[in-house]
Amino acid sequence: MTGAYGELETRFSRLNALREAGAVLHWDMATLMPSGGAEARGEQLAALDVTTHQMLADPKITELFDRAQSELPELGAWQRANLHEMRREWLHATAVPEHLVEALTRATRRCEMVWREARPASDFKQVQPHLQEVLDLTRQMGQAKAEALGCPLYDALLDQFEPGASSARIDEVFGELADWLPRVLPEVLEAQRAAPAPQRPEGPFPQAKQEQLGRQLMQAVGFDFGGGRLDVSLHPFCGGVPEDLRITTRYDEADFTSAIMGVLHETGHALYERGLPADWRRQPVGEARGMALHESQSLLIEMQACRSREFIAYMAPIAQETFGGSGPAWQPDNLYRLATQVEPGFIRVDADEVTYPAHVILRTRLERALLAGDMSLDELPGAWNDGMEELLGVRPPEDRLGCLQDIHWFDGAFGYFPTYTLGALAAAQLFQAAVAAHPEIPEQLERGDFATLLGWLRQNVHAQGSSGSTDEILQRATGKPLDPSVFQGHIRRRYLGD
Amino acid sequence: MTGAYGELETRFSRLNALREAGAVLHWDMATLMPSGGAEARGEQLAALDVTTHQMLADPKITELFDRAQSELPELGAWQRANLHEMRREWLHATAVPEHLVEALTRATRRCEMVWREARPASDFKQVQPHLQEVLDLTRQMGQAKAEALGCPLYDALLDQFEPGASSARIDEVFGELADWLPRVLPEVLEAQRAAPAPQRPEGPFPQAKQEQLGRQLMQAVGFDFGGGRLDVSLHPFCGGVPEDLRITTRYDEADFTSAIMGVLHETGHALYERGLPADWRRQPVGEARGMALHESQSLLIEMQACRSREFIAYMAPIAQETFGGSGPAWQPDNLYRLATQVEPGFIRVDADEVTYPAHVILRTRLERALLAGDMSLDELPGAWNDGMEELLGVRPPEDRLGCLQDIHWFDGAFGYFPTYTLGALAAAQLFQAAVAAHPEIPEQLERGDFATLLGWLRQNVHAQGSSGSTDEILQRATGKPLDPSVFQGHIRRRYLGD
Numbered sequence: 001m002t003g004a005y006g007e008l009e010t011r012f013s014r015l016n017a018l019r020e021a022g023a024v025l026h027w028d029m030a031t032l033m034p035s036g037g038a039e040a041r042g043e044q045l046a047a048l049d050v051t052t053h054q055m056l057a058d059p060k061i062t063e064l065f066d067r068a069q070s071e072l073p074e075l076g077a078w079q080r081a082n083l084h085e086m087r088r089e090w091l092h093a094t095a096v097p098e099h100l101v102e103a104l105t106r107a108t109r110r111c112e113m114v115w116r117e118a119r120p121a122s123d124f125k126q127v128q129p130h131l132q133e134v135l136d137l138t139r140q141m142g143q144a145k146a147e148a149l150g151c152p153l154y155d156a157l158l159d160q161f162e163p164g165a166s167s168a169r170i171d172e173v174f175g176e177l178a179d180w181l182p183r184v185l186p187e188v189l190e191a192q193r194a195a196p197a198p199q200r201p202e203g204p205f206p207q208a209k210q211e212q213l214g215r216q217l218m219q220a221v222g223f224d225f226g227g228g229r230l231d232v233s234l235h236p237f238c239g240g241v242p243e244d245l246r247i248t249t250r251y252d253e254a255d256f257t258s259a260i261m262g263v264l265h266e267t268g269h270a271l272y273e274r275g276l277p278a279d280w281r282r283q284p285v286g287e288a289r290g291m292a293l294h295e296s297q298s299l300l301i302e303m304q305a306c307r308s309r310e311f312i313a314y315m316a317p318i319a320q321e322t323f324g325g326s327g328p329a330w331q332p333d334n335l336y337r338l339a340t341q342v343e344p345g346f347i348r349v350d351a352d353e354v355t356y357p358a359h360v361i362l363r364t365r366l367e368r369a370l371l372a373g374d375m376s377l378d379e380l381p382g383a384w385n386d387g388m389e390e391l392l393g394v395r396p397p398e399d400r401l402g403c404l405q406d407i408h409w410f411d412g413a414f415g416y417f418p419t420y421t422l423g424a425l426a427a428a429q430l431f432q433a434a435v436a437a438h439p440e441i442p443e444q445l446e447r448g449d450f451a452t453l454l455g456w457l458r459q460n461v462h463a464q465g466s467s468g469s470t471d472e473i474l475q476r477a478t479g480k481p482l483d484p485s486v487f488q489g490h491i492r493r494r495y496l497g498d
Numbered sequence: 499m500t501g502a503y504g505e506l507e508t509r510f511s512r513l514n515a516l517r518e519a520g521a522v523l524h525w526d527m528a529t530l531m532p533s534g535g536a537e538a539r540g541e542q543l544a545a546l547d548v549t550t551h552q553m554l555a556d557p558k559i560t561e562l563f564d565r566a567q568s569e570l571p572e573l574g575a576w577q578r579a580n581l582h583e584m585r586r587e588w589l590h591a592t593a594v595p596e597h598l599v600e601a602l603t604r605a606t607r608r609c610e611m612v613w614r615e616a617r618p619a620s621d622f623k624q625v626q627p628h629l630q631e632v633l634d635l636t637r638q639m640g641q642a643k644a645e646a647l648g649c650p651l652y653d654a655l656l657d658q659f660e661p662g663a664s665s666a667r668i669d670e671v672f673g674e675l676a677d678w679l680p681r682v683l684p685e686v687l688e689a690q691r692a693a694p695a696p697q698r699p700e701g702p703f704p705q706a707k708q709e710q711l712g713r714q715l716m717q718a719v720g721f722d723f724g725g726g727r728l729d730v731s732l733h734p735f736c737g738g739v740p741e742d743l744r745i746t747t748r749y750d751e752a753d754f755t756s757a758i759m760g761v762l763h764e765t766g767h768a769l770y771e772r773g774l775p776a777d778w779r780r781q782p783v784g785e786a787r788g789m790a791l792h793e794s795q796s797l798l799i800e801m802q803a804c805r806s807r808e809f810i811a812y813m814a815p816i817a818q819e820t821f822g823g824s825g826p827a828w829q830p831d832n833l834y835r836l837a838t839q840v841e842p843g844f845i846r847v848d849a850d851e852v853t854y855p856a857h858v859i860l861r862t863r864l865e866r867a868l869l870a871g872d873m874s875l876d877e878l879p880g881a882w883n884d885g886m887e888e889l890l891g892v893r894p895p896e897d898r899l900g901c902l903q904d905i906h907w908f909d910g911a912f913g914y915f916p917t918y919t920l921g922a923l924a925a926a927q928l929f930q931a932a933v934a935a936h937p938e939i940p941e942q943l944e945r946g947d948f949a950t951l952l953g954w955l956r957q958n959v960h961a962q963g964s965s966g967s968t969d970e971i972l973q974r975a976t977g978k979p980l981d982p983s984v985f986q987g988h989i990r991r992r993y994l995g996d
Binding site: 014017018020021022024028032033034035036037039040041043044046047050051240242243282 | 512515516518519520522523526530531532533534535537538539541542543544545546548549722723724725726727738739740741742780
């Protein structure tokens with residue numbers, strides 16, 4: 001491809017190769033870099049950031065976009081979608097004046113550092129002035145992006161993580177869930193009380209054995225160790241690049257399920273990256289659509305497939321043999337009850353799939369009110385606790401278990417939280433469509449056979465890249481845009497036997 | 499620092515941060531990257547190369563150099579030296595037309611691939627046309643660099659690895675060694691035959707134990723694991739950055755000395771990097787002076803210090819305990835004879851310190867003749883074998899053990915070989931000066947105490963960065979420029995008891 005569009009492809013390809021370099025540096029930093037390397041690593045990552053930003057801010061890019069307009073008639077659908085995504089990325093990069101980007105980087109770095117002390121001390125006042133600074137600067141950045149994108153401020157922040165997401169639609173979806181959750185939760189808890197209480201298998205579960213089990217299950221799900229690794233880090237993530245995916249987890253020798261389910265969750269992310277369209281490698285249209293669809297892939301594997309009665313039946317004897325366990329705690333029925341235990345709690349990352357949306361709805365409400373200026377930071381801790389009481393019926397006794405628990409805001413990630421629940425909804429919808437197309441999937445999962453499910457996901461989600469919006473991809477894959485009723489049906493079926 | 503010089507510092511700092519990113523990617527590739535990641539890694543490294551090359555080729559740099567000339571009176575000595583090094587680097591980067599750089603990159607990649615098959619098959623003819631292409635393009639590149647630097651072609655190639663090196667001086671030094679070696683070698687071999695034959699301790703030596711011993715000795719020498727790692731790779735190297743040094747080795751469970759001496763050798767490289775002047779981090783003047791001085795630091799630690807009778811006396815009981823060994827083979831005297839065994843052989847990387855220079859002298863002679871057009875590739879295998887016979891009295895029976903053994907030429911690294919022997923000479927000279935300044939060093943080595951030696955090296959070599967030429971640094975540290983007679987004296991003392 002020559003012409004202005006072709007030149008843009010060349011430039012984005014190099015830009016994304018440099019970002020990949022950054023991804024490897026991040027993985028190394030999180031897994032095995034000695035502490036002495038931190039400052040130098042910061043410089044390396046900053047140099048990559050400055051370089052990629054300069055590549056996007058190059059005035060030549062503006063000129064190429066202008067010239068590419070006249071080439072539109074010659075471009076195919078994917079090329080046009082690619083041009084659209086290039087432009088979106090470029091608007092985000094160039095909308096914000098450089099001094100504001102720098103001020104925000106400095107402010108979030110400071111704020112995050114103070115938060116690391118304030119959280120264990122449960123001292124919101126300590127970090128409040130720093131969070132205020134981050135909030136004010138984020139509002140300015142959101143305003144600049146909103147003007148460039150021609151959308152409301154919160155939508156511009158959402159767009160960074162979930163392109164094309166609209167706050168109006170999120171209001172609608174989250175409003176419905178907020179109404180439904182406090183009604184369904186007591187039913188679920190009651191049904192659970194009526195069943196036998198699950199027993200925890202007794203450990204210890206040596207790290208090496210957990211890793212062995214994790215690898216075996218990853219391979220069953222479809223992870224290829226010729227193109228990836230499993231390592232240890234403080235916070236589990238999936239990094240690397242499609243041909244070389246780096247999954248990490250952490251191990252608790254008293255409980256193997258957290259590491260195993262974490263590994264399976266990250267495997268879902270990895271399979272998405274692996275299945276992105278190779279022909280569009282390093283082009284914006286070839287990237288994952290957004291964080292909602294990304295989370296849908298991890299949650300589909302973890303929540304829909306691997307916490308299903310069928311998969312647990314497959315996993316139970318393998319786990320039992322790996323750890324040499326015995327007794328009724330290793331029965332598939334018991335392990336299934338453990339894997340689907342519901343309990344309202346304070347901490348989002350420990351939440352089950354029923355109560356999780358409440359955590360996200362609360363954060364979304366609060367961050368919107370803060371950004372709109374409808375609420376001050378003084379009011380945040382109280383509003384948080386009130387919201388928890390309203391949505392889940394529990395009131396955090398201290399801010400450590402309340403508004404200080406998540407890094408996101410203190411790190412400047414406003415507009416990110418909604419993608420977790422959008423992902424959970426999309427996961428239910430996609431899994432239902434996959435099973436409708438291939439009713440044999442559940443019995444295959446009982447044999448640890450993911451081939452049909454993975455094949456369907458590859459074709460209907462992974463290979464789509466960013467060729468359409470999230471709703472367009474869902475429409476093509478499931479016959480309709482995002483529909484929260486499917487998730488609600490899943491919860492009722494799994495937890496109430498409906 | 500503002501002005502044109504200050505702007506150059508800013509640009510080189512970013513340039514070198516990007517190169518550091520590349521160093522981490524290289525380390526990862528050699529140690530733990532899954533095979534599926536190779537192609538993507540190639541793209542990432544290529545993107546970094548293109549980016550850093552563009553930064554140097556930016557016309558704005560020329561303008562900054564011009565303007566910086568008028569700022570010279572305000573600059574300190576290190577700043578002037580820095581400007582000089584920036585200019586040298588810029589000349590190398592911009593002297594060669596881009597199409598030639600690309601052609602050479604493609605040709606070496608192809609040639610190296612063919613060499614990987616031709617070497618085990620001992621089939622020089624198979625790789626000869628590819629090597630011819632590399633040679634022709636290297637000659638063109640050398641010509642372009644020679645014009646830019648104002649020096650002979652071979653000196654321009656040398657300058658890539660050993661700045662300021664002159665072929666005239668190398669002729670002189672290597673000529674003397676080539677004359678001396680065939681005379682001293684029979685004496686050494688005879689003296690060795692007169693002493694008891696060394697015994698090899700019996701293995702196996704488990705990899706984990708070898709690693710444990712390696713780490714312990716690295717720490718004794720002064721390596722800080724808070725700022726570095728030890729891992730496994732096919733070819734041992736020292737990578738990373740001064741605050742985060744990544745040493746690799748390979749293990750042979752039948753012989754622990756190769757891994758241990760390899761680790762100590764790389765530790766010498768690492769200590770040099772670690773001791774570079776922190777105030778000049780990411781500036782050309784703050785980098786290691788060149789490959790000769792770099793090799794001098796690894797050989798000083800390995801050959802001068804760690805193969806000394808004193809250090810072997812320290813190491814022997816530790817190694818014996820690590821491996822639970824017993825018997826006379828573990829006696830320090832025996833291990834010392836093993837560590838200093840001399841034997842003419844075909845393979846450079848297996849050579850002892852007495853015969854090693856012969857391998858380098860041969861390669862230097864041959865690559866000069868090839869580049870000058872005084873010899874054709876048809877003549878290379880024969881000339882190689884004749885040279886081995888002349889210098890070491892052995893004739894390789896096949897090219898696998900002859901001109902196909904080293905990757906360097908097939909990879910385009912003409913002008914690199916001399917630095918190995920220049921390094922060996924400098925190592926002897928620097929060690930002698932350190933011991934002259936601190937006569938207690940040998941007895942300290944007997945206790946595994948490297949503090950005095952390392953302190954002297956830090957001050958006299960490491961902290962000098964590239965503030966002067968190799969000869970200037972040697973002059974300041976030892977009172978004279980490179981003097982091969984010190985190495986000759988070291989060989990006579992160690993092997994002939996003179």
